[in-house]
Amino acid sequence: MSILVLGTTALDTVKTPYGKRKHMLGGSAVHFSMSARLFANVNLVAIIGEDFPQKHINFLHSKGINLTSLIRGDGKTFRWEGEYKGDLNTAITISTELGVLSVFKPRVSEEQRSIKNIFLANVDPDIQMHLLKHMRSSHLVGSDSMNYWINTKRTALLKLLKMVDIYVANDQEARSLSGEHNLIKAAKALRGFGPKMVLIKKGEHGVLFYCDRFIFSLPAYCTEKVIDPTGAGDTFAGGFMGYLTKAGKVNEKSIKVALAYGTVAASFNIEGFGVQRTSVLTMPELNKRFNKFRNSILF
């Protein structure tokens, strides 16, 4: 069971009410991998610059991530700086430095081209499209984006959405791309752009799943410990797509279980800065919290 994830491998600087960390290992593909690795073999497709520390590569390798298609370009690694204030639900982007990402043309090995489950994590939609065209026939394609790309590459993003099965967005992004304030209307509008399934993340308020056959919504896992939410969305997507890959089937039941695993995985991510918590997360821990979560929503 393999999954391929394309996205950013970044050096993140993050400030929350609990402190500030500079140039931590981060990026959409890295956060995704930390939860997806618990369910499937993760193949990471990304670019790093000359300044990317070898210790981060060793770390990813030690977590069992296949790094065949992690390439090093001439220039600086993608860097993101963000801050969280108040309810910790929304990141305020201070700066985004694309560095080597601006020249990235992803390529994967012949073997990886046949991987059936693909997640196009948050990155330039032109890069997402480039990879998707390079792949052989896929089984399940998920994609994510963010306001940065919705605002600067809207046309490319809309073109990509015609080719994906699941579009994952947070509530702000869903509203901004669809032009609808109500999230059900937003989900329907996004469905109209192409993806058969739409998943809207609402931070501490949980998640909404929409497809033609059913709508399903789950609350977030109840926790007081919120240190750094960076990567929660990607960790969610990793748990969700990872579970579907392991289950080997996409139906109402497996989607609901996958949503619960994504929710629980994300609840670990927010307990520490960067990948601090998710990098040591084990399947027994995840399952324990999954059962607790299940009991908290059923009566």
Ligand code: AMP
């Ligand atoms: P999330 O909190 O799940 O939305 O994602 C946070 C991660 O996204 C951070 O680790 C950043 O490095 C990464 N990121 C921030 N801005 C961008 C961007 N414009 N494109 C791709 N990745 C980004």
